[in-house]
Amino acid sequence: MLTIEDIKYRYKRTGSYVIDGMTATLEPGRIHLLLGNNGVGKTTLLRLMAGLIYPKAGHIRLDGKEVRERAVETLGKTAYVSDIEAGLNIKPTAHAALVKPFYKDFSDEILQEAMKMFAIDDETTISSMSLGQRKKYYISLALAKRPRLMLLDEPTNGLDIVSKEMFRKAIVQFTDEAQVTVISTHQTHDVGDLWDNLIVMKKGEPVQIATRGAITDNLVFENATTTEGALYAKPSPMGNRIVRKKEECDEDSAVDIELLYDAILFDKVNLSTLRERS
Numbered sequence: 001m002l003t004i005e006d007i008k009y010r011y012k013r014t015g016s017y018v019i020d021g022m023t024a025t026l027e028p029g030r031i032h033l034l035l036g037n038n039g040v041g042k043t044t045l046l047r048l049m050a051g052l053i054y055p056k057a058g059h060i061r062l063d064g065k066e067v068r069e070r071a072v073e074t075l076g077k078t079a080y081v082s083d084i085e086a087g088l089n090i091k092p093t094a095h096a097a098l099v100k101p102f103y104k105d106f107s108d109e110i111l112q113e114a115m116k117m118f119a120i121d122d123e124t125t126i127s128s129m130s131l132g133q134r135k136k137y138y139i140s141l142a143l144a145k146r147p148r149l150m151l152l153d154e155p156t157n158g159l160d161i162v163s164k165e166m167f168r169k170a171i172v173q174f175t176d177e178a179q180v181t182v183i184s185t186h187q188t189h190d191v192g193d194l195w196d197n198l199i200v201m202k203k204g205e206p207v208q209i210a211t212r213g214a215i216t217d218n219l220v221f222e223n224a225t226t227t228e229g230a231l232y233a234k235p236s237p238m239g240n241r242i243v244r245k246k247e248e249c250d251e252d253s254a255v256d257i258e259l260l261y262d263a264i265l266f267d268k269v270n271l272s273t274l275r276e277r278s
Contacts, residue, residue: 002026002049002149002180007058009044018044019055022207024199028148029177031194034184035261036201042184043083045201046151049182050080062149062180076103079142083154085134087127092120092137096144103145110174111144117166131158139167143174150181156190164190188257198257200264200271208264210271212255217277219269220246221256232263243269 004024010017018041026032036042047053048060051067051074060067065074088095092115100106115122118136126134135158142150156164171194175181182199185191198215200208223238224230230242241256243263263269 001028001063003059003061004049005059005061007048007055007060009041009048009053009055019048019207022058024207024209026180026182026197028180030196031171031175031181031183032197032199033188033191033195033257034182034199034201035186035188035257037203037265040201040203042201043153046080046153046182046184049149050078050151051075052080072102077148078151079145079147079149080151081135081138081142081153081155083157085138087129087134089125089127091125092122092141095126096141099141099145103147105146107144107146110146111140114140114143114170114174117170118163132160132163135159136163136167139170143170146176146179148179150175150179152181152183154185154187155183156185156187159190168192168194188261191257193254198260198271200261202265206272208271210274211276213276214274215255215260215271216246216252218246218274219253219255219260220244220250221253221259232259232266232268234259234262 004022007019007022008017009019034042048055051070054068062074062077065071067074096111118140120133120137126137139155156167159167183191197211221243223236224242225239227233227240227242230244233240233242241259243259260269264271
């Protein structure tokens with residue numbers, strides 16, 4: 001479990017807080033999708049979670065341990081794949097062999113299966129790989145670490161269509177109920193329905209968080225000929241694509257993540273007000 005307690009963080013160059021009082025509990029066995037426009041602090045939040053930078057106030061704990069202390073035990077439970085990874089002059093499995101001793105639950109089997117799934121050539125050095133191939137190797141390595149906390153920053157950048165499908169398959173196949181997985185992305189189509197909780201960051205505003213259950217219990221996403229009763233609407237080939245409040249007679253609808261995100265940006269929906277119905 002990852003607990004975030006009233007954290008604050010500001011950039012030295014501006015002096016303004018990019019995160020100002022965030023509190024959340026990220027449960028294991030769930031995939032947490034992190035969305036937000038450029039510059040709102042998504043990568044900063046991931047780096048705080050990983051213990052690579054430290055909050056100016058508040059606490060972040062993984063299984064009860066402060067991540068900022070960078071204890072060997074905590075580091076050995078964390079895997080972070082950044083948007084741009086280093087192109088090292090070493091072959092993948094040779095690199096993985098150097099990393100393996102720091103992760104007590106490391107799985108050679110997962111590494112080999114994930115690399116095979118992503119069609120990674122082990123005879124090519126990481127520095128010689130394309131951006132997409134390099135990203136797929138580091139995702140494979142993160143999965144093989146079997147971490148308690150896996151942080152993925154724009155994991156599908158540089159991936160082709162087939163590889164994006166393999167990414168979704170790999171996350172489902174190689175993660176387990178003990179892991180907290182956080183995926184930050186602008187490519188919501190690449191993630192599909194591969195999420196349980198939604199986290200949205202807006203500049204200068206509190207972070208909004210809701211479970212998929214809370215969203216489907218309170219909102220309906222549908223095509224409509226008019227915008228009457230809509231919280232938010234966008235023109236579509238079917239007339240209008242709308243999100244509205246759910247009535248007792250409504251069945252659950254698939255979450256239109258892009259429509260919901262736009263509704264949040266335009267202050268038509270606030271995730272923090274949504275609660276799962278018993």
